Amino acid sequence: MKSIQLKGKNVEDAIALGLRELKTTRDNVEVDIISKKCRGLFGIFGRKEVVIKMTLQDNNIDYNEILTGIETNIKNIILLANLNIKFKVDIEDGQVCINMNGVDAPFLIGKSGDVLDAFEYLISLMVNKKHKTKVKLSVDVDNYRAQKSIKIKDATTKAVEKVLATGEEYKIKNIRPNDRKIIHSVVSEFHELSSKSVGQGNSRYIIIFKK
Amino acid sequence: MLKDFLTYIIQGLVDNPREVKVNEIEGDKTSVIELRVGNGDVGRIIGRQGSVIKAIRLLSNAIAVKHGKKVTVEVIG
Numbered sequence: 001m002k003s004i005q006l007k008g009k010n011v012e013d014a015i016a017l018g019l020r021e022l023k024t025t026r027d028n029v030e031v032d033i034i035s036k037k038c039r040g041l042f043g044i045f046g047r048k049e050v051v052i053k054m055t056l057q058d059n060n061i062d063y064n065e066i067l068t069g070i071e072t073n074i075k076n077i078i079l080l081a082n083l084n085i086k087f088k089v090d091i092e093d094g095q096v097c098i099n100m101n102g103v104d105a106p107f108l109i110g111k112s113g114d115v116l117d118a119f120e121y122l123i124s125l126m127v128n129k130k131h132k133t134k135v136k137l138s139v140d141v142d143n144y145r146a147q148k149s150i151k152i153k154d155a156t157t158k159a160v161e162k163v164l165a166t167g168e169e170y171k172i173k174n175i176r177p178n179d180r181k182i183i184h185s186v187v188s189e190f191h192e193l194s195s196k197s198v199g200q201g202n203s204r205y206i207i208i209f210k211k
Numbered sequence: 212m213l214k215d216f217l218t219y220i221i222q223g224l225v226d227n228p229r230e231v232k233v234n235e236i237e238g239d240k241t242s243v244i245e246l247r248v249g250n251g252d253v254g255r256i257i258g259r260q261g262s263v264i265k266a267i268r269l270l271s272n273a274i275a276v277k278h279g280k281k282v283t284v285e286v287i288g
Contacts, residue, residue, distance in 0.1 A: 073223070076219055077216065077219065077220070080212075080215045080216040080219050081212070081213075081216045081274045082212055082278070083274070083277065104277060107273055107274070107276070107277045108273060110269065110273055114269055115269050115270060115273040117266075118265070118266035118267075118269040118270045119266075119270055121262070121263075121266045122220060122224075122263070122266050122267065122270060125223075125224055125263065126220070126223035126224060129223065129224065130223065
């Protein structure tokens with residue numbers, strides 16, 4: 001792994017300098033602050049100086065190894081849970097997609113996809129712990145997620161039309177984080193509208209309103 | 212059945228897989244499953260605001276219902 005030492009006026013400055021030198025982005029480097037000191041009186045006069053060490057991360061994740069790892073993981077889980085499920089593992093734009101189908105697959109969806117979310121969460125924890133990576137996983141059963149996102153898009157378009165017609169703000173409640181993302185992206189296509197998420201935890205909801 | 216399944220999942224989440232002990236107390240309709248892990252690993256299977264244990268409970272209940280049962284999962288620390 002390549003690493004360099006840099007000096008700068010402040011940490012951000014030094015990082016920017018280093019990224020230019022290594023020709024990379026912030027995601028691919030690890031930054032250690034070696035020293036941070038102010039020379040001169042009270043740190044007001046004189047020079048401020050920060051020394052950082054920047055290490056280029058080995059970003060070539062061995063996807064083949066991870067894929068076989070995921071496959072054995074899921075195969076074992078399905079076997080131990082005694083379920084009749086077939087699955088396929090693919091990579092789509094840096095994200096590992098697991099698609100399952102079979103007689104028992106609907107049991108893994110649950111109430112509005114909560115079991116599916118739980119399964120996805122546990123699998124990604126297991127895989128990322130085993131390979132010490134931060135790979136994003138998405139699990140789908142019989143295209144459930146794809147269909148749900150189409151439904152949400154339709155509902156959002158209707159809500160948007162309502163807001164455009166009446167000018168009043170519109171609230172959408174009981175939405176999961178991933179689905180909120182879809183709503184925001186739909187609303188952002190309309191220049192005169194804006195959306196924001198309000199509230200905490202489970203009671204978080206979305207407001208669509210005219211700017 | 213659920214015992215082996217949970218053992219596999221928990222072992223994949225903790226630092227010390229050898230210290231994982233899963234005990235199943237079977238009833239007619241409901242089973243109680245007790246999870247024991249090493250000292251430093253309790254946080255790993257509970258997660259931030261119980262996110263991990265919540266997921267474990269949801270998933271094991273879904274599988275138990277498939278096999279005509281109910282299950283309660285408890286962490287014993």
